[in-house]
Amino acid sequence: MKNSQLLKIAEDFGSPVYIYDSEIITTQYQRLMSAFNKVKRVKINYAVKALSNISILKLMHTLGAGLDTVSIQEVKLGLAAGFPAESIIYTPNGVSLEEIETVAALGCRINIDNLSILEQFGTKHPHVPVCIRINPHVMAGGHTNISVGHIDSKFGISIHQIPHILRIVENTNMTINGIHMHTGSDILDIDVFLYASEILFETAKNFKNLDFMDFGSGFKVPYKSDDIETNIEEFGEKLSERFNTFCKTYGKELTIAFEPGKFLVSAAGQFLAKVNVVKQTTSTVFAQIDSGFNHLIRPMLYGSQHDIQNISNPTGRERFYTVVGYICETDTFANNRRIAEINEGDLLAFKNAGAYCFSMASNYNSRYRPAEVMWHNGKAHLIRKREIFDDILRNQIEIDILPQKKSIKAQVHM
Numbered sequence: 207m208k209n210s211q212l213l214k215i216a217e218d219f220g221s222p223v224y225i226y227d228s229e230i231i232t233t234q235y236q237r238l239m240s241a242f243n244k245v246k247r248v249k250i251n252y253a254v255k256a257l258s259n260i261s262i263l264k265l266m267h268t269l270g271a272g273l274d275t276v277s278i279q280e281v282k283l284g285l286a287a288g289f290p291a292e293s294i295i296y297t298p299n300g301v302s303l304e305e306i307e308t309v310a311a312l313g314c315r316i317n318i319d320n321l322s323i324l325e326q327f328g329t330k331h332p333h334v335p336v337c338i339r340i341n342p343h344v345m346a347g348g349h350t351n352i353s354v355g356h357i358d359s360k361f362g363i364s365i366h367q368i369p370h371i372l373r374i375v376e377n378t379n380m381t382i383n384g385i386h387m388h389t390g391s392d393i394l395d396i397d398v399f400l401y402a403s404e405i406l407f408e409t410a411k412n413f414k415n416l417d418f419m420d421f422g423s424g425f426k427v428p429y430k431s432d433d434i435e436t437n438i439e440e441f442g443e444k445l446s447e448r449f450n451t452f453c454k455t456y457g458k459e460l461t462i463a464f465e466p467g468k469f470l471v472s473a474a475g476q477f478l479a480k481v482n483v484v485k486q487t488t489s490t491v492f493a494q495i496d497s498g499f500n501h502l503i504r505p506m507l508y509g510s511q512h513d514i515q516n517i518s519n520p521t522g523r524e525r526f527y528t529v530v531g532y533i534c535e536t537d538t539f540a541n542n543r544r545i546a547e548i549n550e551g552d553l554l555a556f557k558n559a560g561a562y563c564f565s566m567a568s569n570y571n572s573r574y575r576p577a578e579v580m581w582h583n584g585k586a587h588l589i590r591k592r593e594i595f596d597d598i599l600r601n602q603i604e605i606d607i608l609p610q611k612k613s614i615k616a617q618v619h620m
């Protein structure tokens with residue numbers, strides 16, 4: 207999108223604001239599909255957690271995606287967006303049996319990641335086929351908080367517990383229709399994916415009634431123009447060949463499934479925020495924006511580096527700025543970053559703000575969550591209103607606060 211279009215959106219919808227370009231999402235979806243065009247059955251289940259606005263989900267639906275969900279609320283959003291239940295896979299972690307049963311009753315595909323629930327679910331619902339999330343014991347991911355397939359991780363059933371899974375399957379007579387793994391996010395090296403895939407193939411051999419194999423996600427996206435990214439085309443070529451060979455020996459045309467979040471929506475999103483104050487201290491020049499980690503927590507949560515451009519003065523002389531927010535705790539977006547000269551009132555565009563940005567936003571400091579806008583067919587569409595004060599008070603219950611009675615203990619000490 208052009209800077210002039212971004213500036214106009216901030217003028218029309220206010221600041222801060224999230225903007226998502228539907229064309230970039232479409233291109234990414236098609237890129238992933240074509241990387242696997244040598245496999246007959248491919249399913250891309252968009253990871254709703256990355257960006258769950260219903261208009262984004264509807265876009266995914268028109269592209270032909272399914273959904274990867276982790277909560278019953280994400281499932282309900284998917285259904286509200288028009289997805290048929292069977293195109294939604296539900297991969298919870300540590301949720302109650304009741305929630306899983308409710309989602310199963312809606313007709314979604316169920317992915318189970320622990321032996322306790324597997325046994326309980328299989329005993330009560332032997333006729334509902336389930337997928338199993340394994341933990342392949344692979345250390346992968348751009349940060350420890352997003353590495354989820356290693357031996358100490360809470361996710362998945364250990365590959366060393368396959369005999370136990372098989373015992374449960376036999377005892378309950380349940381059917382395992384899918385096998386799944388997700389090892390982490392921001393994984394650059396395709397050899398890591400291919401290595402983990404071999405473990406999934408090895409595991410799959412134990413299950414005779416599979417319909418699909420889900421290789422999760424975690425593809426690294428570029429954060430600036432010359433940044434490295436997962437070579438999705440090479441990965442597609444290599445894994446497709448291996449997958450097709452596996453299907454031959456397995457004796458059935460299985461579906462290959464992925465569940466990308468970042469790959470589909472990260473680059474499509476931009477976050478615009480206005481500079482309230484340029485503060486020169488003895489050591490640093492701070493640019494303080496009308497936002498904070500309440501709107502974009504990733505830099506503070508796991509050190510992600512969002513490219514920041516001054517769209518009000520893009521050709522200005524570059525200077526060093528530490529970009530911070532207005533929150534009452536440290537909320538640094540960038541340290542000593544070269545950015546075109548910033549004046550108070552300028553608008554900064556934070557790139558790669560599509561995934562895990564709005565969806566992790568909160569009302570911390572009782573601030574409003576920003577509006578969301580979708581750029582679609584050359585037009586800006588408001589897809590979520592900026593919150594107002596009523597939203598902050600909604601669901602709060604004011605009680606009459608009467609003077610407190612002194613406790614007996616307190617009186618004794620007087």
Ligand SMILES: Cc1ncc(COP(=O)(O)O)c(C=O)c1O
Nearest residue numbers: 253388391423424465466467468
């Ligand atoms: C089970 C599962 N699948 C898919 C994803 C999406 O990962 P990414 O955004 O890296 O594509 C995640 C991310 O947390 C996940 O936990």
